[in-house]
Amino acid sequence: NAGVTQTPKFQVLKTGQSMTLQCAQDMNHEYMSWYRQDPGMGLRLIHYSVGAGITDQGEVPNGYNVSRSTTEDFPLRLLSAAPSQTSVYFCASSHPGDEKLFFGSGTQLSVL
Amino acid sequence: AQSVAQPEDQVNVAEGNPLTVKCTYSVSGNPYLFWYVQYPNRGLQFLLKYITGDNLVKGSYGFEAEFNKSQTSFHLKKPSALVSDSALYFCAVRESAGTYKYIFGTGTRLKVLA
Numbered sequence: 001n002a003g004v005t006q007t008p009k010f011q012v013l014k015t016g017q018s019m020t021l022q023c024a025q026d027m028n029h030e031y032m033s034w035y036r037q038d039p040g041m042g043l044r045l046i047h048y049s050v051g052a053g054i055t056d057q058g059e060v061p062n063g064y065n066v067s068r069s070t071t072e073d074f075p076l077r078l079l080s081a082a083p084s085q086t087s088v089y090f091c092a093s094s095h096p097g098d099e100k101l102f103f104g105s106g107t108q109l110s111v112l
Numbered sequence: 113a114q115s116v117a118q119p120e121d122q123v124n125v126a127e128g129n130p131l132t133v134k135c136t137y138s139v140s141g142n143p144y145l146f147w148y149v150q151y152p153n154r155g156l157q158f159l160l161k162y163i164t165g166d167n168l169v170k171g172s173y174g175f176e177a178e179f180n181k182s183q184t185s186f187h188l189k190k191p192s193a194l195v196s197d198s199a200l201y202f203c204a205v206r207e208s209a210g211t212y213k214y215i216f217g218t219g220t221r222l223k224v225l226a
Contacts, residue, residue: 004155031212042118042202042218043156050212058213090155092214099144099163099206101214103155 002026006091006104013081013111021076021107023091029102031094032074033058034066036087037106043090049074050096081111114139116205118217125193126225133188133220135203145186146204146214147177156202162186163208173197193224 007022025032033048035058045058049068063085065077074093078085088108092101115138125131137143144163148156160171167179177188188201203217 033212033214035216040121040218043216045213045215048212056211059215092156096212099146099161100158101146101148101156101204103148103157105155106153 004091004093004102004104006089006107008107009105010108011110013078013109015081015083015111017081018077018079019081020078021089021091021109023074023076023104024072025074025091025093025102026072027093027095027102028071029093029095030071031096032068033092033101034064034074034076035090035092036060036085037090038087046076046089083111085109086111114143114205114207114213114215116203116215116217118201118203118220120220121218122221122223124223124225127195128192131190131193131197131222131224133201133203133222135186135188135217136184137186137203137205138184139205139207142208143186144206144208145177145179146206147171147175147186147188148202148204148216150200150202150219152199159188159201193222195224195226198222198224 004025030051034046035043047066049055091104147159162179170176
């Protein structure tokens with residue numbers, strides 16, 4: 001069982017570069033979300049989606065874009081990377097009503 | 113706005129002793145409450161949840177949590193700690209009638225000493 005798959009696992013960017021963090025789930029979950037984890041800050045919600053074509057902002061959305069064209073995929077785009085976006089990024093999904101988040105293994109991003 | 117506070121950055125406990133990891137929350141309506149655990153270099157894993165009903169919730173690996181509405185708390189407990197319980201623990205909340213925003217605390221590192 002694949003569950004929630006995040007790629008890449010590690011990435012180094014230069015300031016101003018763009019990239020997309022990929023997240024895919026094979027559990028037919030309607031809800032998907034992106035978090036960033038920083039020391040002393042815990043997990044902070046970036047964006048989330050309750051279904052294909054529906055996205056909304058979380059606690060820290062600035063500098064990030066998302067779209068949800070399919071149930072399975074929820075990519076996170078950094079249009080112009082900044083050092084403040086150095087973090088570990090986690091994707092999570094769940095079936096509404098189950099209230100149990102399944103997390104990917106994370107993407108460690110460094111912006112120089 | 114909903115929020116979660118975990119007042120302890122780290123909790124140390126001897127193996128075999130009971131453990132408690134504290135969590136308090138703030139929501140404008142009824143809360144859905146959760147505990148997750150993170151082992152090194154891994155994603156978070158679900159431990160337990162409170163949605164409604166009995167205030168004492170039992171979860172994975174022998175953990176339990178008690179929902180206290182008057183104190184707005186949801187502390188994680190285990191009667192006898194194991195060295196393998198050492199990890200980072202996160203409390204989370206979602207407002208039941210609100211949007212699907214799961215808000216996490218800052219995490220508490222649990223160290224169980226042999």
